[in-house]
Each structure stands twice: as structure tokens, then as C-alpha cells.
Amino acid sequence: MSNKPADEINENGTGFIKNVAIDTVIFGFHDNLLRVLLSAYKNTNYFALPGGFIREKENLHDAARRVASERTGLDDIYLEQFYVFGDYSRYDPQPFKVIMEANGNRPSESHWLLQRFISIGYYALVDFTRATPTPAAIFDSCNWYDLNNMPELIQDHSKIITKALEVLRANLDHKVVGYNLLPESFTMGELQKLYETILSKKLLRPAFQRKMLSLCILERVAKKYSGGAHKAPYLYRFVTGE
Amino acid sequence: MSNKPADEINENGTGFIKNVAIDTVIFGFHDNLLRVLLSAYKNTNYFALPGGFIREKENLHDAARRVASERTGLDDIYLEQFYVFGDYSRYDPQPFKVIMEANGNRPSESHWLLQRFISIGYYALVDFTRATPTPAAIFDSCNWYDLNNMPELIQDHSKIITKALEVLRANLDHKVVGYNLLPESFTMGELQKLYETILSKKLLRPAFQRKMLSLCILERVAKKYSGGAHKAPYLYRFVTGE
DNA sequence: CCAAAAGTGTTGCTTCTACACCCATGA
DNA sequence: TCATGGGTGTAGAAGCAACACTTTTGG
Numbered sequence: 001m002s003n004k005p006a007d008e009i010n011e012n013g014t015g016f017i018k019n020v021a022i023d024t025v026i027f028g029f030h031d032n033l034l035r036v037l038l039s040a041y042k043n044t045n046y047f048a049l050p051g052g053f054i055r056e057k058e059n060l061h062d063a064a065r066r067v068a069s070e071r072t073g074l075d076d077i078y079l080e081q082f083y084v085f086g087d088y089s090r091y092d093p094q095p096f097k098v099i100m101e102a103n104g105n106r107p108s109e110s111h112w113l114l115q116r117f118i119s120i121g122y123y124a125l126v127d128f129t130r131a132t133p134t135p136a137a138i139f140d141s142c143n144w145y146d147l148n149n150m151p152e153l154i155q156d157h158s159k160i161i162t163k164a165l166e167v168l169r170a171n172l173d174h175k176v177v178g179y180n181l182l183p184e185s186f187t188m189g190e191l192q193k194l195y196e197t198i199l200s201k202k203l204l205r206p207a208f209q210r211k212m213l214s215l216c217i218l219e220r221v222a223k224k225y226s227g228g229a230h231k232a233p234y235l236y237r238f239v240t241g242e
Numbered sequence: 243m244s245n246k247p248a249d250e251i252n253e254n255g256t257g258f259i260k261n262v263a264i265d266t267v268i269f270g271f272h273d274n275l276l277r278v279l280l281s282a283y284k285n286t287n288y289f290a291l292p293g294g295f296i297r298e299k300e301n302l303h304d305a306a307r308r309v310a311s312e313r314t315g316l317d318d319i320y321l322e323q324f325y326v327f328g329d330y331s332r333y334d335p336q337p338f339k340v341i342m343e344a345n346g347n348r349p350s351e352s353h354w355l356l357q358r359f360i361s362i363g364y365y366a367l368v369d370f371t372r373a374t375p376t377p378a379a380i381f382d383s384c385n386w387y388d389l390n391n392m393p394e395l396i397q398d399h400s401k402i403i404t405k406a407l408e409v410l411r412a413n414l415d416h417k418v419v420g421y422n423l424l425p426e427s428f429t430m431g432e433l434q435k436l437y438e439t440i441l442s443k444k445l446l447r448p449a450f451q452r453k454m455l456s457l458c459i460l461e462r463v464a465k466k467y468s469g470g471a472h473k474a475p476y477l478y479r480f481v482t483g484e
Numbered sequence: 485c486c487a488a489a490a491g492t493g494t495t496g497c498t499t500c501t502a503c504a505c506c507c508a509t510g511a
Numbered sequence: 512t513c514a515t516g517g518g519t520g521t522a523g524a525a526g527c528a529a530c531a532c533t534t535t536t537g538g
Contacts, residue, residue, distance in 0.1 A: 017261045020360060060328020060360060084326055084362055086302020118262060118302060120326055189490080207528065209491075223535095230489035231535035431517075449501070451518075465508095472516040473508035 013112035016053040021117040022060075023051045023085075023157065024068050025164035028128035029181045033146040034197045036161060037071055037133055038153070041140045043102035046095050047151040049160060050142070051119075064122040071142055072124075072131040078180040082167040083121045085160060091116040095154040123164040125180035169198060176217060179238045185221050187233040188212065255354035258295040263359040264302075265293045265327075265399065266310050267406035270370035271423045275388040276439045278403060279313055279375055280395070283382045285344035288337050289393045291402060292384070293361075306364040313384055314366075314373040320422040324409040325363045327402060333358040337396040365406040367422035411440060418459060421480045427463050429475040430454065 026037040038047045052067040054060060061079065068077045093114040100107050107114060128144070135142040145151065147165070150158075171177070177198070178191050192208045212218055219239045223232040268279040280289045294309040296302060303321065310319045335356040342349050349356060370386070377384040387393065389407070392400075413419070419440070420433050434450045454460055461481045465474040 017358070017360065019259045020262060054328070054360070056358070057330050059330050060326060063328075081326060084302060084323060086296070086305075086362070088299050088301050116259075116298070118259065118296070120328075187490090204528065204530095205490085206492075206530090211527090225536080227537080228489075229487065229537040231491080233490055429517085446501070446503095447517085448503085448519075453500095467509080469510075470516075471510040471514070473518080475517055 011108065011111050013053070015056055016112075017056060018112055019115055019117055020054055021051055021119045022054065022064050022067055023049045023119050023121050023160055024064060024071070024079075025049060025082075025121065025123040025161050026068055026071060026131075027123060027125050027164075027168070027181065028131060028144055029194050029197065030128040030144070032193050032197060033148075035128070035144040035146045036150075037131075037142060038145050038151070039071075039135065039140045039142050040151075041099050041102070044095075044099055046099060046154050047157075048095075048154045049157045060120065064120075068122070068124045068126075070136065071134055072126050073134055074126055074131055078125045079122050080124075080167070080171070080175075081120065081122050083160075083163050085119045085121060085156060088116065090119075090156045092155050119160070121160050121164060123168060125177060127181065127183055129183050165198075172198060176215075176238065185235040185237045187224060187235060189233060191236070253350065253353050255295070257298055258354075259298060260354055261357055261359055262296055263293055263361045264296065264306050264309055265291045265361050265363050265402055266306060266313070266321075267291060267324075267363065267365040267403050268310055268313060268373075269365060269367050269406075269410070269423065270373060270386055271436050271439065272370040272386070274435050274439060275390075277370070277386040277388045278392075279373075279384060280387050280393070281313075281377065281382045281384050282393075283341050283344070286337075286341055288341060288396050289399075290337075290396045291399045302362065306362075306366075310364070310366045310368075312378065313376055314368050315376055316368055316373055320367045321364050322366075322409070322413070322417075323362065323364050325402075325405050327361045327363060327398060330358065332361075332398045334397050361402070363402050363406060365410060367419060369423065369425055371425050407440075414440060418457075418480070427477040427479045429466060429477060431475060433478070 028035045028037070037050055039050055040047050050067055050071045052063060052070075054063040058066075061081075064079055064081070065077060068079060069075050096113050097107065100111075100113070133142040133144060147161070150161075152158075153161075168177070172195065178186070178194055181194060182190065188209055191212065192203060192205065195208070196203055217238055218236045221235040221237050224235050225232045270277045270279070279292055281292055282289050292309055292313045294305060294312075296305040300308075303323075306321055306323070307319060310321060311317050338355050339349065342353075342355070375384040375386060389403070392403075394400075395403075410419070414437065420428070420436055423436060424432065430451050433454065434445060434447065437450070438445055459480055460478045463477040463479050466477050467474045
């Protein structure tokens with residue numbers, strides 16, 4: 001939970017469901033690295049996952065989509081609910097107290113943001129080249145960090161990312177992941193690099209190519225002349241069924 | 243959400259987290275049928291999943307375990323969090339209003355149980371022969387219903403069961419399910435019947451037997467002389483690693 | 485003509501499917 | 512001894528890992 005617009009910061013959180021937060025793990029892929037969007041709070045050393053809250057009459061999914069959209073500038077985002085984090089031990093209001101104080105607020109102990117939150121985790125898969133990381137108004141910046149080189153995160157946000165990656169990996173087999181993380185067209189090599197990065201292991205090139213083509217979800221578009229001294233790879237794109 | 247003890251029924255739900263419910267789909271297996279525990283409210287025609295709420299300092303998992311334990315009398319229950327139901331359209335306070343009125347209460351519109359709830363779904367797998375369905379104090383009865391022959395349920399509880407079954411099926415491959423749904427010892431035929439019931443399809447006997455044995459999680463205990471005019475099957479049990 | 489990367493062929497192993505066969509049991 | 516259900520054997524198909532080979536590109 002983070003990135004709240006200014007008007008959300010009032011003592012009792014009018015208009016929002018209390019004690020429930022949404023944390024989104026927004027994955028992007030670039031330069032052969034899997035990255036996530038993190039918010040950095042101004043005037044503090046705190047980093048956190050993009051998060052938000054559910055409006056009183058808002059669908060849970062829509063709230064997650066709203067958060068992911070506001071941070072990326074995209075409006076057609078692939079989202080997957082992956083886990084709920086509900087241990088009482090994750091209750092840690094200290095960071096928010098510091099953040100608010102660093103920004104000139106003096107919240108009372110009963111401020112709604114200082115209460116316990118049950119956090120519903122969503123992961124998003126976005127096309128790195130189309131997303132424009134956008135910090136929430138006033139409060140923070142927002143940037144990509146690769147998974148192997150992340151700053152320390154508040155609360156249990158590191159664990160949330162770990163769990164998101166775990167579920168993403170488990171879903172690799174039966175859900176099409178590349179469609180959301182890659183640009184419109186891409187080479188088979190790029191697709192393989194994506195899979196290898198998510199799984200953290202090498203895959204055999206011939207096997208991967210055949211497996212992907214056997215799914216009948218890819219079509220060849222054209223060849224890509226990269227200027228490299230080697231055979232030009234085909235470009236592929238996902239067939240959308242239209 | 244249902245089965246609340248009397249002391250939970252006060253206007254503002256003191257001691258509980260508001261707007262969040264837990265619904266548990268408690269599966270049991272008996273007579274070759276997959277069954278779920280349903281609560282029937284007295285003085286109404288309403289049936290619902292066993293449910294409950296999270297105490298202010300209680301872990302989410304512990305709240306789910308508490309609900310499942312109270313309904314079954316068991317204390318070592320296998321639980322799996324499977325989905326969160328958060329559409330605003332599922333908000334339907336009517337049944338609770340009727341239930342409370344049928345039991346002599348006159349809740350105000352602002353009664354906490356008549357507010358919107360986001361419901362966290364857990365499924366439980368229990369040994370039918372050990373569970374003793376126990377209704378929550380005063381309010382309702384509690385019984386097994388087989389999946390193909392269920393009463394109409396309040397709100398979106400049917401959809402919740404459908405989703406639970408979906409996830410249970412998906413988990414059949416990589417989680418050991420029989421251990422929790424069967425008694426201490428069982429025949430290979432019984433285990434196969436369980437799988438066939440969950441998947442709603444026939445499996446090949448030799449293949450099933452070999453697959454199960456190849457997992458090295460079963461050990462033979464003894465033969466079972468059923469009195470039937472046929473070869474006595476072996477009894478198996480899950481090796482626990484002790 | 486060479487190096488590098490992409491695409492395809494092939495071989496052998498493992499796994500699964502489908503059916504056949506044998507074994508034990510009590511009427 | 513027969514019907515019934517449980518356990519095992521096995522041939523063929525399918526799938527996959529591993530490696531070899533061919534093709535294309537620019538230096």
C-alpha cells in the first residue's frame with residue numbers, strides 16, 4: 001500500500017474500505033532482465049510496491065487495475081490475483097508514520113493508514129517499451145528495478161515479490177505470458193530469453209522453438225535484419241484469433 | 243460469511259475486521275461422492291458456506307482454521323487459500339437482514355453485517371469419517387451435501403464452490419490430496435475413485451496404480467478381506483516421513 | 485570464406501496408453 | 512469352478528532431451 005493521492009490522506013479514509021490494501025507487482029522485461037516497478041518515497045529512504053485501496057463501491061479487480069494503470073500509463077493491463085497476505089505480524093505502521101511526518105503530516109495513532117492492513121496481491125505483466133512509470137501525485141517517484149538488484153523494501157514487500165514470481169513461474173506452463181511482456185513483434189530468441197529469465201535457468205533452443213510453435217499461438221511476420229553478422233531471425237507475434 | 247456466534251452479532255462488530263469475510267469450502271469424500279459442508283439457517287430457507295470473520299489481531303490463516311475447526315470438530319485441518327471475491331455486485335445484504343429478523347433481531351441499516359464484504363476463499367480437505375459437522379451456536383445447522391445435489395445458496399456461494407473445485411482440480415497434480423480426504427488406510431480403488439470424482443472423469447486403473455506408486459508416498463499396510471467374492475486388495479497409507 | 489546466430493533433422497530414451505493376462509476370493 | 516475385482520506385463524505411440532547439420536547474414 002502506497003502511492004496515495006493527496007486527497008486520500010485524511011484521518012479516517014472516507015470513501016475507502018478500511019484495513020484492506022492492494023499491492024501490485026508490476027513486471028516488465030528489458031535488456032534480458034525481469035524488472036518490477038517500485039515507488040520511492042520522497043524525503044525518506046523507503047521503497048515500496050505500488051499499492052492502493054478499494055473504493056467503497058469499486059470492484060476489487062478494478063481497484064487493482066486502477067493502481068496498475070496509474071503507475072504505468074497503460075489501460076489494457078494483464079492482471080492476476082495471486083495471494084492474500086494476512087498475518088498479523090506484517091502489521092508495521094512505522095514506515096507510514098515516518099513517511100507522513102517527512103511530508104509535514106502529524107497523523108494520530110488512530111489514522112486509518114496506521115491500522116492493520118490485509119493486503120491482496122496482484123501481479124501485472126506489461127510491455128516495458130509502452131509503459132511510462134508515473135509516480136503518484138506529490139508523494140513519490142516510480143521506477144523500474146531489476147529483480148537481482150533491488151533496494152530494501154518496507155514491510156513484507158520483498159516476500160510479496162517472491163510469492164508473485166513463484167506464482168508467475170507456476171503459471172508459465174498454462175498461461176501465455178509472452179503476449180503481455182513483449183512488444184507486438186519479437187524474435188524467438190527474445191521470447192526464449194524471457195522464459196529463461198523468469199525461470200532462472202537455461203532452456204534448449206530447438207526444444208523451446210518447437211514447443212512454442214506447437215502451441216499454434218505464434219505467427220511469423222517478417223525477418224529482422226539486425227545488422228549483425230548472422231542469419232536474420234524471423235519476427236513473430238501472437239495470433240489473437242481475430 | 244455465516245455461522246456467527248451470538249456475541250459477534252452486535253451493531254458494529256467490535257473486535258473484528260470490518261468488510262472482510264472468510265468463506266470456507268470444506269470438502270469431504272464419502273460413498274464415492276464429493277461433499278461440502280453447508281450451514282442451514284434456522285427459520286429461513288437459506289443455505290450458506292461456513293464462514294466467519296477475522297479478529298483484530300488474528301492471522302488470516304488462523305481465522306480460516308478457526309472457522310473450519312468449529313464446523314468439523316477437527317483441529318489439524320488442511321487448508322488452502324484459493325481466491326478473493328471482491329466484486330461490488332456480490333454485495334447483497336438481504337439474506338442477512340432476513341436471517342437476523344427471523345431470529346428476533348432488528349438490525350439498523352448500518353449494522354456491520356449488512357455492509358459490503360470482500361470474501362477470502364479457503365478450501366479445506368477433511369476426512370469425512372473423522373469430522374463431526376457442528377452448527378454454530380444457536381443460529382444454524384450444519385451438514386454434508388454432495389456437489390451434484392445442493393440446495394440453493396445465498397449470494398455468490400455457488401460460484402465460490404465452483405472456483406474452489408477448479409483450483410482443487412488444478413492442484414491435484416502437484417499437491418497430495420488423498421492424504422487429507424481419506425482415512426488412515428485405504429485401497430487403491432478408493433484412492434482412484436476419489437481422483438475420478440474430483441476430476442469427473444474415468445481414469446485407467448493400471449496407469450493410476452503405477453503413477454501413485456511411482457510417487458513413493460504410499461506404503462502397503464495389509465490386505466483387506468472385504469467379504470466380497472474377489473481378490474482382497476492391499477490397504478495403503480501415506481508415508482509421513484517420520 | 486569465416487564466424488555467429490537461426491532454423492531444422494535425427495537418434496535414442498523415457499513416459500504414457502491401452503489392453504491382456506494372471507491372481508485371489510467367496511459364493 | 513466361476514464371476515469379480517485387484518495386481519502386473521507389455522507392445523505401440525507419443526513426447527522430449529541432446530546433439531548434429533544446414534542456412535543466412537555481414538565482415
